[in-house]
Amino acid sequence: MGYSYDPELAAxxxxxxxxxxxxxxxxxxxxxQMGEQMPAFEPPASLDISKRSIPGPPGDPDVEVTVIRPRxxxxxxxGLLWIHGGGFVLGDVEGDMPLATGLAEGAGAVVVSVEYRxxxxxxxxxxxxxxxAALKWTAENAAELGIDASRLAVGGLSAGGGLxxxxxxxxxxxxxxALCFQLLDIxxxxxxxxxxxxxxxxxxxxWHHPNAIxxxxxYLGPGHNGDTSPYAAPSRATDLSGLPPAYVVTCExxxxxxxxxxxxxxxxxxxxxxxxxxxPGTFHGSSGAxxxxxxxxxxxxxxxxxxxxxxxx
Numbered sequence: 001m002g003y004s005y006d007p008e009l010a011a012x013x014x015x016x017x018x019x020x021x022x023x024x025x026x027x028x029x030x031x032x033q034m035g036e037q038m039p040a041f042e043p044p045a046s047l048d049i050s051k052r053s054i055p056g057p058p059g060d061p062d063v064e065v066t067v068i069r070p071r072x073x074x075x076x077x078x079g080l081l082w083i084h085g086g087g088f089v090l091g092d093v094e095g096d097m098p099l100a101t102g103l104a105e106g107a108g109a110v111v112v113s114v115e116y117r118x119x120x121x122x123x124x125x126x127x128x129x130x131x132x133a134a135l136k137w138t139a140e141n142a143a144e145l146g147i148d149a150s151r152l153a154v155g156g157l158s159a160g161g162g163l164x165x166x167x168x169x170x171x172x173x174x175x176x177x178a179l180c181f182q183l184l185d186i187x188x189x190x191x192x193x194x195x196x197x198x199x200x201x202x203x204x205x206x207w208h209h210p211n212a213i214x215x216x217x218x219y220l221g222p223g224h225n226g227d228t229s230p231y232a233a234p235s236r237a238t239d240l241s242g243l244p245p246a247y248v249v250t251c252e253x254x255x256x257x258x259x260x261x262x263x264x265x266x267x268x269x270x271x272x273x274x275x276x277x278x279x280p281g282t283f284h285g286s287s288g289a290x291x292x293x294x295x296x297x298x299x300x301x302x303x304x305x306x307x308x309x310x311x312x313x
Contacts (some may be wrong), residue, residue, distance in 0.1 A: 043068075153179060
């Protein structure tokens with residue numbers, strides 16, 4: 001069907017390759033090839049970037065994280081655990097570096113980006129437990145990282161946004177670490193796949209209903225019985241009270257649109273200070289695919305400014 005994309009984005013849609021995760025090996029190879037065709041990423045000179053191997057969940061392998069720190073004063077910075085997207089089955093920290101470094105530079109924050117295990121090789125709860133382990137490590141090592149532990153946030157994009165919402169629930173329910181903010185950018189939070197946008201958008205760029213079905217099957221197992229943990233699908237949580245303030249982003253032509261809006265509304269109803277930004281004419285992942293367009297640059301700027309303000313003392 002036809003979609004009224006922002007005019008600048010419409011030109012990009014014409015040349016975007018289709019993403020089909022029904023053949024996951026091919027989709028991963030396609031992502032790798034696309035990355036290789038892009039200009040080599042040059043991190044800002046204002047940042048120090050290092051990789052660490054940290055303890056994973058009890059009984060599981062270590063987790064790799066990338067620590068991104070502004071140069072200069074390394075004491076008392078705000079901190080952000082950042083979680084990349086990819087439908088639980090794709091993506092990695094390296095491919096997400098432009099976004100993560102942009103947040104570190106723009107918000108003056110120490111960003112810890114986590115290389116969580118991917119489904120279906122590692123289904124729920126492995127990915128979210130890796131992310132929670134990274135949050136605990138960040139909080140426990142805040143002083144060494146130069147982080148003010150009272151200004152620690154979690155955030156992510158797409159599946160990473162869903163994982164970030166789940167980590168916020170885990171931190172509340174497990175007694176910490178304390179979080180001051182959650183940044184949920186086009187989050188994947190509902191395995192029921194029943195919203196109007198999910199049913200309608202079957203052929204949208206980068207993400208659509210068929211991919212969403214496969215994504216949740218990979219994460220939860222084919223034919224999962226619907227008794228889904230809120231730590232897998234945060235929309236399943238019956239109580240959203242006591243969570244940190246939230247910034248939620250949704251896109252008009254995104255199957256995840258309505259679940260993101262509904263989650264933001266439920267956060268508000270639970271008394272959680274929540275800012276919801278909905279962008280007309282956009283599609284899932286258009287902020288990254290459309291870098292340099294006016295609307296994508298505005299999305300990025302507003303996301304960074306929301307984080308910067310939330311992390312101020």
